[in-house]
Structure formats: structure tokens, C-alpha cells
Amino acid sequence: MTIAITRRTALGAAAYLATLGLSDALAADSGPRMRIRLLETSDLHMFVMDWDYYHAKPDPTVGLTRVATLIRAARRESPNALLFDNGDFLQGNPLADYIAAQPPGTEPHPLVATMTALGYDAAGLGNHEFNYGLDFLEATVQNAPFSFVCANVVRAGGAPFLPSYTVLKRVFKDEAGAEHELRIGVISFLPPQIMSWDKARLEGKVEASDIVLTARRLVPELRAKCDVLVALCHSGIGTGAWAEGEEHAALHLAAVPGIDAILLGHAHRVFPGKDYASADGVDAVAGRLHGVPAVMPGFWGSHLGVIDLGLRRDGERWIVEKADVEARPIYRREGGTVHELTTADGAVTASIAAAHRGTLSWIEQPAGALDAPIHSYFVWAGYDPTTALVNAAQIAYAKPLLAAAGFGVLPLLSAAAPYRVGYKPDSFIDIPAGPVPMRAVADLYIYSSNTVTVVKATGAQIVAWLEWATRVFNTIDPSTAGSQPLVNRKIPSYNFDTIAGLTYAINVTKPSGRIADVRFEGKPLDLTREFAVVTNNYRADGGGGFAALKDAEILLRAPDTNRDAVFRYFRASPTVHVHDTTPWRFAPAERPVEVWFDTGKAAVPLIEGSKELVLLGDGEPGYARVGMSLGREI
Template sequence: MPITRRELLAGSAALAVGFPAIGRAAPRVELRLLETSDLHMFVLDWDYYHARPDPTVGLSKIARLVTEARAQAQNALLFDNGDLLQGSPLGDFVARREGASGAHPVFRAMNHMRYDAATPGNHEFNFGLDFLERALAGAGFPYVSANIERADGGAFLPPFRILTRRLTDDGGVAQELRIGVIGFAPPQIMIWDRGHLEGRLRCGDMVSAARRFVPILRAQCDILVALCHSGIDARAAVDAENACLQIAAIPGVDAIMMGHAHRVFPGPDYAGVAGVDAERGTLAGVPAVMPGFWGSHLGVIDLTLAHDGDRWAVERFRTEARPIFAREAGKAVALTEADPAIATIVAPEHEATRLWVDEPIGEIATPLVSYFVWIGIDPVGALVNAAQIAYARPLLEGTPHERLPLLSAVAPFRVGYTPDSYIDLDPGPMALRHVADIYPYPNTLVAVRVTGAQLREWLECAARVFRRIDRDASEPQLLVDRRTPSYNFDVIAGVDYRIDVSAPARYDASGNLRRDAARIVDLRYGGRAIDPEQEFIVVTNSYRADGGGRFPGLDGRNIVLRAPDSNRDAVERFLRRGGSIPDTRPWSFAPLGRRVTITFDSAPAAARRLAAAPRLRATMREEAGYLRYEYDLA
């Protein structure tokens, strides 16, 4: 493949050891770049929530793929792209061990795997800056981040590092190459973890940082690899959350390692996006990869580097995301075995976590399922909302807010991130692992003061999760717009309202106000229409109250209570005290005047719970492990 103009212009000259002898062809080096991202502490192929093996997750599975990938290539480097330390009960257990000595177990595993470099993701900060810095001290490889710094302007991490490696060329000669590694994280960490980071760190625009540091790094290295804990958005502006495409367009970048979006690239997810070749695996012509989440894939970029007597340049490349499992007839089938060495390394924390999450905390009298959230049947959300109100009410007594109506907002988490990611609990004992499954994030409980007008906008923004339904269509219509994550579909308990899905969404998937439209109708409190000036206290989580999800009126300035405990702690306390799950449904669909059939995807196991959802029926259509369900809107 001819060298592109971008590659010829990018960077400055870089000399290498082992120049070609007279009469010998210019040397070429085959360099394999390997990536993990969004592991979220799924170190082993184990499901702590259901106490069983899980073939769809695990760094231990990735370790086997890494071993195989290294055996296939003479030269290979391994990187991690962030969101490593939080996301599973193992991560929660390690974070709760105050004063524990020794390296963090995931870094013990990664040191064994010989990682070369890494960058932090946004979830690295969930347990606080002090915990993160103690954990990073155990990493036997460098961390970099070009757009995060101390609040006083000092360095938090180096913006980049140069890895000097002796690589073998196609003639068997050792060539010394300087691989520059630079890292980026979403600036939204200052919103999402405001309570941990305000006054301690600053996080700026990723693209601006890239424009500043890439030329500096390019002048000192032969090949430049960007670790971007970010996804792809062709419309990205300043301070964008997903800016990999814009960073790839900066001259001097040779390869992009992506993450954050929990998607797989190359692949169909970004097909048709301007500047993206979803089949070949490029952004602005630069090879790129994104390896899913929880250890589902290993990202691989193969570069053929040619030396022209002056510098190294990318001559050819190939990208792929190698899976650890496949779906066959709706079931997950393992494609690789786990590396037993990883299990041995983390065995003490793994066994302690299993004992911890099995601790009984209470009982439930009715089933808890999350299969039917999209049609308003959500006992899991009802439990969390009841727990949040029970926790906050005594803390608001004696304050200027105690006489205001107390509401609670919660979004669903376990509603099909994978076909196995749902809540399905029969009446009976509850353990800590069940609560961790219900509320997987370490958000702290927060209460905000809002007006009726702000409450309506909050719900309008949440309703963007639904596609617009044509009331005159005769064919079934898909209901859910998967561009909006489920954790942005807030349901607010304590009020009653209807959602008119035949109306266009007022807000787009990114939370931008797009049109003068209204989906929220019949919004009432105590049976009466809500006055726009009426005030309420809404219990929510720190992520939402500080601006996560870009909900109007929620930017951290109207917080009236910032509790010391997490939302998960509130649920645990509620169950320990014998709290019961309310049989309530805050919202329903507005009548459309005729029968309209909508469809959504849920787990095949939902079919055994159809008695809880009248007018719902399973179809025979299987979609990547999901089953499609039809529901009639009368």
C-alpha cells in the first residue's frame, strides 16, 4: 500500500538502529499493537451476581488471547485503555478494604501479562483520587494522560511516554524504535465525579490537548499510538465525550486505541459515519480498534513499518477485535479458555469477594424482574426509589426542605447490556450480590430542589430513549432508541405521568434540546396537575445531580443533600430493615386512539414472566441472543 500524504507530512525524522546495508532492501518491521479496554474489574470469567462461570467476560480469557497473539508476531505491545478499576463486586470489595497493603489485584494480573502502557478512563475516579493513586502505584507499566492535570496546573500523570523497544525486522536484524504513547479521557469526569475531583484535578478538551502534545511527541518518536478512552462522534464539539475521530485527524497519529462506548470496532456499529471505515477499521484513514467491554474482545492492530533511510512510516495495516465467545442459538459459547495463572494471582480477593456478596441481608415477597422496563413494569426501579426516599426523608427533617414533596428518580441498569444482563429474582432471601446487581455503580445519594417546570423537562429528557411511533402504521414498530443508554431513562416516583410516543422527542440522544415538542402529558402530583412554579425535592444519584447525562436544570447548583452513603447502601439498608417493594407504576403510555403494536428486545427468559405483562407476547425473532417481544398500545 503506498504511503499517504498524511503519513509523509506527519512528524519529524526519527533515526533507528540497524540501517540497511548497501545493497539490502529497506527494512520492514511488523508491529502488533494489542488493546484491552473497559474491563471494569471483570478479571475472571466469573459472574458474582449469580455465582456461576461466565464465558462472556474476563481478563483471564483475554490473557490467553494475548499469549496466542504474541506467539503469532515477532513484535507486540500491549496497552489498556481505561475503565479498569470499577464495575464488578470484585472491584467494590477491593475499594472497601481501607488500608489494605500490597498491589491492587488487577495490577498484579496485568504485571504478569506484561502490559506496556495504559491510560485511565472515567470510572477510574469513582472511588476517589486517593484510592486511584494508591492503586496506580502497583502498576508495573507507565500511565499517561494528556488532558488531566492537577488543579494547580501540576502534572497528574505524564501526558505521554516514549517506549524504546528493540524490534526484529523482516531480515532478522534488531531495530530500535521509539513508540510514543499518549492518553486522553473524557472531560466529563469533572461532572461525573465532581465530589471526588473538584478543587483537586482539571480535565480539559481532548482534541485541544492532542493538538498541543501530538506534535511534541511526534518530534521524538518513530510511531505514535493514541490511547483514547473515548468513542466516535462525527459531530463532536469542544469538550466532547467521544472525540476519537477528531483526534485521528491530527497529523502525526499512527494508530488509535478506543474505548468508553462499550462497542466493537471494526464492525457495523459505526457504519456510514463520515470519516469512518467500519469494515477496514479506520478513522480519518488511521487504523483504529475498540474491544467491546468486560473483556469480551482483544483489540489488534497490525502495522507494517517501512524505513526509507530517514524515518519509519506505516506502509500497511490490519485491524480486528478478537472475541472470547460467540452467540450460537442465543447461547454464549466460549472461543478460548481462561489462563489459570490469572485465577491464581487474584485468588485471595476473589474468594473473599464471593463470601462477601453471599451475605444475606433480607427477603423479598414478590418477584424482582427488569425484563419489561420499557413498557413501565419495573419492580426493581420501584425498590430503589422506595429505598432512596426512606433514606433521605430523615436527613431532610429540620431543614428548610422538609415540607416539600419528596420524590425519587432512578434509571434502569440491568436491562440488556448483554442478553444475560437482567434482574430475575424469585421471592425469598436477598444477598449482597443481588443488591450489587441491582445497583452496579458506586454513586452517592444526592437530593436536588426543582420546580414543576424543571421536573417536566427532566422527564422529557428521559423520554428521548423512545423512538417516535407512527399511530397510523399497521406493522409492529421498534420502541427503544438504543443510542440513549438505559441509565439515562430516569423514572420519577411520587408523581404520575404519561408518555406520548407518537410525539417527537424534545431532546436528542446527546441531551440537546432539539424541538418544541412534548411527550410528557398528564403530569400530576397527588392527583392534581403540577404547577410549573411548585417546588419538589428529588432524590437521585451524584452522577445525575452533578450533570451526568446532560439533563436540563441538573448541574450541581441545586443540590440540597449530599449523603455520605451510596445509593446501593440505601437499598441494602432498606432491605435489612424489612422494607417492601411498592406495587406502583409512575408512568404509562398515553393512548394513541387506536391499536398500535410496538416491539422491543429482551431476554428469552422473559417469556416465563409474561403473566406480569398483559398484552405482551414473545415473537419467534431472535436478535443476537435477545428475543423480540410485541406489545399493544391501545
């Protein structure tokens, strides 16, 4: 007996099945399903070992050796896995500096060898990959057995620097155990600001283009060649309107059609998670940017990024039906206690052992001596002998060079920022008096690739320079009762330049026009007078968005790094004198107003002996909270 089924009957049957919850079962028959896993590291900055080189002690909160244990576990959970690095792997700590200082050889870079052993499938570049120069970068990546890609950097004239993208072919099993060849397209982007940040190394050699515009041009081309498209985006999540040349362009990249998943980096934050609030187009809980799954795995090996994609075969193509996103940590901090969530991987530890031993021997060499201890615990209270020492070293280095170049008639100032001011709870400078090893001097100036640069600036430009630096402080309301947070943690401390050779006040109760009573040699600053100001190439070439320096004339590009200037300062004297003065102070508020900031717990004994500061208890996990009054000058 033949039963005729009309379209209405079929629709009715489908509706009936839906009421029984069976429509999904029918849909399941429409094609095979497969689950693939994308694993990401980013912003490793050569933290391969779980070791603090600056303080010569183990550090269970960092290290690829710890992440490797998570990688192996994640692969056991999901065999259809691919592993990517999203840049800023090559520079960032003494291990990186030691390796970069070795004579070139035929052996691969130790970290590339480690990544090869771990089975990385592809990697992108970050902005810090260029810090040791193009020759070192090219030697590092050219013989790697896995793909390095970068879409928005080309050689001057347009020739490729690296492949814009690659297509990985992998045979994976679907949920029924059947094998399928899957084509995974991988494209990579980095901030075009490298042309400013590393201008001296890159100008005339390479060109960088906008992330979004490059994606609009290349993603459709790659999409036609692959089943799944993964974007390695060494960029953070900016929620404002898109503008060409944007540094944090990940959200706008996600709006480019054709991308199935985005691996984030650069911002040194965790996504999904509390580091980001949900905004238009951002789901900070599920890990979505305009609906596209995205992950950011912190920095220095703090997390492993994981994206699980559920795919369904539809004819000749695979469709992403669902996704799960997480950033898996290597540790958890509760109060001041670190709870280790993983252990070091023996194979990774062994792979880097020789370079690690060489680094330890190198950084323990004596560099000089101090006549008093220095620390960075109270920078936000206006006590900063560490930056004062860097400024003194920069002036000592630049003064004879400027005189020889005919610029000695200009009054000389120096700009530097505090770098180790609690990026992590134990990330503070704390150097006792007496002999100082190289690792401690390196701690004073952590950016080993910055080179000494001198700009000419008028008094007006200098005031604008200082004004922009004060963004690190929140606007304090004198009429508000209770203690207010002093520091805006969204502004990195390396953008808080202080300028030695002047004295000035900062009025944090004002949203703008904060710089007051600027004096040079005890007299009010002449806004038309010209000065020579020692800084670094990053700042002189536009890093940090200091508009006051946009048209500043560069008087000198020195061949040495700022860190080298500090080393020379130590070597020039048997004992370096510590200056306990800081050029800036807080302007008094209209009435006493209480503020607070967090510092390292090792500072607690110093706080207890202070007349200006008061210990308020614990701050954010791992920190101590310090209170003070702005009712009078400090």
C-alpha cells in the same frame, strides 16, 4: 564498456519494470521493513474472572482470564508486540468493590499485579478510575512497573497528575531478522466530563481539558521524540462537528496530524464491526478514522483489540505503510447459544484467586428478604418493580436528612433509572421472593460509587427532566402498518429516569412534548411549585446531559452511596414489600399500533401468561422478542 543512462532512460526503465510488476521489488530495497503488533484491552471494569457475581455462575462471555489466552496467542503470531490497557479497569463489579473496601496495604492492586504478569507495556485512565477517589487511584498506579499516562488531566493549578505521555524503547526484529531499537510514543486521553460525573471527588483537586485541543498541543511534541505514536483514547466515535469538551472525540482526534494508531474505548462497542456504520471519515470495515487505524475491543473482556502496523525505514525515520485491524472475540453467540472461542488462562485465574474468593464470601452474606419476586424483564412495557424499590429506598434514606437540614417542608420525590435491562442477553434482574443475598441487592444498584444527592427543582424542571429521559423510546408512527421497534438502543437505560411521587404518561407517537398528564397527589402538577428530588451525584452534577438540572440547587450531598441506601432499606424491615406500580404509563395512540422490544429468554413463561404482551419469537441473538399494542393505556 560504459553505458550512459539518461534520466529519460531511467524513467523508461522504471515504467517498463512497472509493466512487469517489478516496481514494488525495487521499492522494497529502499529500506528495511518491520511489522509490529499493538494489542488492547479496554473497559474491563474489573471483570478479571469469567464469572457473573450477580447471579453466582460462570460467564464465558467476560473476563481478562479469557482475553489473556488471546493475548498469548497473538504474541506467538507476532513477537514484535506491545500490550496496552485503555482505561475503566478499576471499577465496575463486586470484585472491584471488595478490593476497594479493603484496608490499604503494601501489596499492589490485584488487577495491576495481574497486568504486570501479563506484560502490559502502558495503560491510560478511563472516567471510572476516579470513582473510588483520588487517593485510591494514586495508590493503585503509583508503584505499577509499567507506565500509566493521562494527557488531559492535571492537578488544580497545572501540576501533572500523571505523565502526559511516555516513550517506550523496544528492540524489535525486521523482516530480515536484523534488530532495531524502536521508540513508541504513547499518549492517553479521557472524557473531560469526569469533572461533572465525579464532581464531589475531583472539584478543586484536578482539572480536565478537551481531548482534541490537548492533542494539538502535545502530539507534535511527542512526535519529535518517537518513531511510532499510539494514542490511547478512552472515548467513542462521534460523527458530528467537533465541539470543545466533546465526550466521544475519537474521530476528531484522528484528524490531528502525527498519530499512527488509535486505541478506542468508553463506548462499550466493537470497532471495526457492525456496531458502527461507515460515515464521513469512518471506515467501519477496515477500522480507520480519517485513514488512521483504530480499534475498540468491546467491554468486560469481550474482545482483544489488534492492530498490525507495517513499517518501512526511510532514512532516520520509520513510516507506516500499511495496517490491519481486528477485534478478536472470546465467544460467538448464535441464537441463544454461546460458543466459547477461548479458554481461561490458568495464570490469570490463579493471580486473582484470593480476591475472587473473598468477594464470593462477601456478596453471599444475607441482606434481607422480599415478600414477592422482582424482575426487570418488562421495564419497557411500564412494569418496573426494581426501580420502584430503589426509589422507595432513596426516599426513606433522604427524608430524615432533609428534615434535619430544614428542607422537610418541600414535597419529596425520587428519581432512579433501570440499570439491568438487557445490556447483554442475561443482564436482567430476577430475584425470587424470600431471603436476598448482598449480590442480589448489589444487582439492583450496580453503580457502587454513586452517592445520594438531593436537588431542588420546580415542576417545570421536572417535566423537562422527564422529557429528556423519554429519548430512550423511538418515535412511533401510528399510520405505519406492522410492528415497530419501541426502544432506541443507542440511549443507555441509565438515562431513563423515572420519578416516583408523581404519575404521568409518555406519548411515544410524538418526537417531542411527550410528557403528559403529570399529577402530584392526584392533581395536575403545578409547574411553579418547588420539590426536593432524590437522585445521585452523577445526575445532579450533569451526567446524561439533562439540561433541566443545569442550574438546579443542590440541597444535600449525602455521605452514603445510593447502593448503601438500598442496603439500609432492606435492613430496616424483616421483609421488604414489593410495589408493583410504576409512576409512568404510555399515553394511548390515536389508533392501535403495534410495537416490540427485546427481553431475556427467561421471561418467556411470564409472557405466555400475560394479557397485554405477546411472544413474537427470537429477537437479537440471545433475546426473546415481545410485542404489545399502544392502542390503549397499559
